[in-house]
Structures are given as structure tokens and as C-alpha cells.
Amino acid sequence: xxxxxxxxxxxxxxxxxxxxxxxxxxxxxxxxxxxxxxxxxxxxxxxxxxxxxxxxxxxxxxxxxxxxxxxxxxxxxxxxxxxxxxxxxxxxxxxxxxxxxxxxxxxxxxxxxxxxxxxxxxxxxxxxxxxxxxxxxxxxxxxxxxxxxxxxxxxxxxxxxxxxxxxxxxxxxxxxxxxxxxxxxxxxxxxxxxxxxxxxxxxxxxxxxxxxxxxxxxxxxxxxxxxxxxxxxxxxxxxxxxxxxxxxxxxxxxxxxxxxxxxxxxxxxxxxxxxxxxxxxxxxxxxxxxxxxxxxxxxxxxxxxxxxxxxxxxxxxxxxxxxxxxxxxxxxxxxxxxxxxxxxxxxxxxxxxxxxxxxxxxxxxxxxxxxxxxxxxxxxxxxxxxxxxxxxxxxxxxxxxxxxxxxxxxxxxxxxxxxxxxxxxxxxxxxxxxxxxx
Numbered sequence: 001x002x003x004x005x006x007x008x009x010x011x012x013x014x015x016x017x018x019x020x021x022x023x024x025x026x027x028x029x030x031x032x033x034x035x036x037x038x039x040x041x042x043x044x045x046x047x048x049x050x051x052x053x054x055x056x057x058x059x060x061x062x063x064x065x066x067x068x069x070x071x072x073x074x075x076x077x078x079x080x081x082x083x084x085x086x087x088x089x090x091x092x093x094x095x096x097x098x099x100x101x102x103x104x105x106x107x108x109x110x111x112x113x114x115x116x117x118x119x120x121x122x123x124x125x126x127x128x129x130x131x132x133x134x135x136x137x138x139x140x141x142x143x144x145x146x147x148x149x150x151x152x153x154x155x156x157x158x159x160x161x162x163x164x165x166x167x168x169x170x171x172x173x174x175x176x177x178x179x180x181x182x183x184x185x186x187x188x189x190x191x192x193x194x195x196x197x198x199x200x201x202x203x204x205x206x207x208x209x210x211x212x213x214x215x216x217x218x219x220x221x222x223x224x225x226x227x228x229x230x231x232x233x234x235x236x237x238x239x240x241x242x243x244x245x246x247x248x249x250x251x252x253x254x255x256x257x258x259x260x261x262x263x264x265x266x267x268x269x270x271x272x273x274x275x276x277x278x279x280x281x282x283x284x285x286x287x288x289x290x291x292x293x294x295x296x297x298x299x300x301x302x303x304x305x306x307x308x309x310x311x312x313x314x315x316x317x318x319x320x321x322x323x324x325x326x327x328x329x330x331x332x333x334x335x336x337x338x339x340x341x342x343x344x345x346x347x348x349x350x351x352x353x354x355x356x357x358x359x360x361x362x363x364x365x366x367x368x369x370x371x372x373x374x375x376x377x378x379x380x381x382x383x384x385x386x387x388x389x390x391x392x393x394x395x396x397x398x399x400x401x402x403x404x405x406x407x408x409x410x411x412x413x414x415x416x417x418x419x420x421x422x423x424x425x426x427x428x429x430x431x432x433x434x435x436x437x438x
């Protein structure tokens with residue numbers, strides 16, 4: 001016990017306490033002072049940074065206050081409001097994007113290609129070709145206080161060149177259209193490259209010569225859209241008129257009608273069907289006034305954003321142009337629509353039947369070809385309807401087909417779209433017009 005006690009208390013063993021080492025104490029004090037100095041330096045540097053920051057913020061605030069004083073208060077308020085609204089919208093969009101992230105992955109292409117953003121415009125994108133946004137006026141004119149006349153308006157189509165290529169026949173028409181459109185496009189490009197250069201004078205006014213059913217109205221609609229694409233017309237719509245559109249019941253109706261029709265047709269095509277009826281043998285025929293007014297408009301160089309197209313049979317239209325030398329010079333573009341051949345009429349039949357998803361059985365097609373060939377041989381060139389006759393014949397076949405299906409009630413639904421020989425029936429071929437006199 002004494003040994004243990006004595007080991008734990010060496011002071012009693014030696015009779016006095018052991019004195020501490022002075023050198024080690026001084027060393028410890030120096031270390032502590034150095035640590036305190038470091039802490040003070042760190043604290044002082046932080047205070048200096050905070051003071052500098054406060055001075056900078058104070059200077060920034062002073063500058064901003066100065067700018068706000070010099071700036072219009074109302075505009076600054078609007079900016080703050082827009083910033084607030086944008087922040088809210090961005091927050092909502094970010095939430096929507098997060099929630100719809102899975103859906104967007106499902107809509108991506110199989111190849112992993114990302115869809116173009118608004119900033120990435122495809123090379124074949126034409127931003128000014130949204131024809132649905134074109135403002136087309138109302139197709140109605142007032143001849144006088146008691147009579148209003150409806151005018152049919154055909155809107156422009158988005159792909160006129162493709163529609164022109166789809167037409168059966170009309171090879172000469174397509175070539176002439178390409179030439180006129182190419183010159184119009186060239187003029188537009190030259191004006192953009194050389195604004196001060198003299199432009200080629202292009203007359204868009206045309207004459208469509210041909211019998212009914214040869215595609216004059218269809219081509220006229222394509223014509224307006226092609227000129228719109230080329231930059232020659234601002235809208236490209238087609239306003240369809242005839243003699244009844246202009247001739248009224250009171251004196252002065254013709255002038256009011258012509259002015260209103262020209263206003264509606266601005267930027268597009270004014271198509272006058274059977275225009276030769278405006279120039280009869282009667283000296284007091286008000287139609288002659290309509291022709292004279294049109295000539296006055298066509299001679300006006302400011303009336304460039306319009307194309308007037310006169311349509312009708314070749315022979316009477318040629319007489320109209322011969323009797324009015326002014327019309328001959330103002331309508332330099334002549335398009336001749338020839339009658340369709342039997343092969344072309346059969347091709348028109350195939351395309352129209354395909355539109356309704358019908359199909360002929362071999363026996364039905366053979367019978368149809370014989371019916372059409374017989375009608376074609378019996379036709380009178382002056383009354384033959386060309387594609388219109390094909391349309392009337394197919395309409396009769398559809399009616400006969402519907403009657404048969406409703407009677408037989410086939411169990412196989414595919415039979416409802418199958419034309420059989422029982423559905424093929426001939427229609428009356430227009431006969432030559434009777435001549436009066438000897």
C-alpha cells in the first residue's frame with residue numbers, strides 16, 4: 001500500500017512539490033498570443049469586407065435611385081409588372097415541363113431526333129404562305145337599294161403547282177402557266193436585287209378559250225394561287241362572275257356593280273364566264289358599258305394587283321376580241337382548252353372513282369368503257385360536256401349502285417364499295433342545238 005501510495009504522490013517522497021518548466025510556459029504563451037492575433041486579423045478582415053459591401057450596396061442603391069428619378073415612372077412600373085408576370089409564367093411553364101417530361105419523351109421520333117424549336121426554321125418553311133390568314137372579302141354586291149347579288153369566291157390553295165401537275169391533259173396550259181409564273185418570279189427577284197432597275201411589264205390579264213368541262217374554272221383557281229406564290233398577286237383568290245353579276249334593273253347599276261366587283265377582286269383574279277354575252281348585237285345593250293369600264297380599268301397602270309380572265313367558247317370569244325381592238329391588246333395571254341380524248345376521260349374516271357374509294361369489277365369497267373366510247377362517238381362538239389359528262393355519268397352510276405346495295409344488303413362490307421355491271425347505265429348524250437331559220 002505504501003509503495004503504491006508513494007508512486008502516486010512523488011511530492012511526499014521528495015518532501016517538496018516539483019517546480020514547473022519556465023521555458024515551456026513561455027512557449028505556450030507565445031502560441032496563444034499568435035492564435036489570438038490570427039483570430040483578430042480574421043475578424044477585422046471580415047468587418048472590412050462587410051463595410052466595403054455595405055458601401056458598394058449603398059452606392060448602387062444611390063445610383064438606382066438616381067436612375068429611377070430620371071426615368072419615366074409609368075414605364076418603370078410597366079417593366080416591373082411585366083417582370084412579375086413573366087416570373088409567374090416561367091414558374092408555371094417549369095412546373096408543366098417537369099410534369100410532362102415523360103409525355104414529351106413518348107412523342108419524340110424513333111430516331112431520337114429532337115423536334116425543331118421556334119428558333120430553328122426548316123429550310124423549306126415559308127412563313128408567309130399561311131393562306132388561311134388571307135383576308136378575303138365578302139362575296140356580295142349591291143346593284144341598287146333593292147337588289148343584291150351573290151358572287152362566288154374561290155379561296156387560294158396551298159399547293160397550286162402540285163394541283164396543276166395532277167390535271168389530266170392540259171400540257172400546253174401547264175407550259176404557258178410556267179412561263180408566265182417564271183417571268184413574274186424573275187421580276188420580283190430583280191426588284192429585290194436591283195430596286196432602281198426597270199422592271200419588265202407583265203400583263204396578267206388572260207383569255208381562257210374552250211368548251212364546258214375542259215377545266216377552265218379549275219385552272220383559273222390554280223392560276224390565282226400560282227401568281228400569289230410568285231408574288232404577282234397579294235391574295236390569289238378568284239372572283240367568279242358572269243353577265244348577270246353586272247347587269248341590273250336600273251340605270252347606273254352596271255357602274256356600281258363593276259366598281260364593287262373590282263374592289264372584291266383586288267389582289268386576286270376576276271373571272272368572267274361567257275364574257276362574250278356582254279357584247280350582243282343590240283346597240284343599247286348595257287353589257288357594252290361593262291366592257292368599256294373594264295377597258296378603262298385595265299388601262300390604269302396603278303391596277304397591277306389584279307388579273308382579269310375572260311372565259312368562253314373559242315369562236316364567240318374570238319369575235320368579241322376582234323370587235324374590240326382594245327381588248328385584244330389588253331389580253332395578251334391566251335390559253336386554249338381543247339376537248340379531252342377518250343383516254344383522258346377514262347383517266348379522269350379512274351381518279352374520281354378513287355376519291356370515293358370505289359372500284360370497278362373487271363366486267364363493270366369493260367361495260368363502262370363501252371358506254372363512254374359510244375357517247376363520245378355520238379357527241380356534238382358544240383354541246384359535249386367533256387369532264388362534266390363524266391361527272392354526270394358517274395353520278396348516275398352511284399345512284400344505281402346505292403339502290404342495288406340497299407336492296408341486296410350485302411353481308412360483306414367491302415361489296416358496298418364495289419361497282420358491278422348492274423350499276424353501269426348510260427345517260428343521254430347532249431344533242432346538237434336546233435338552228436332557227438333557213
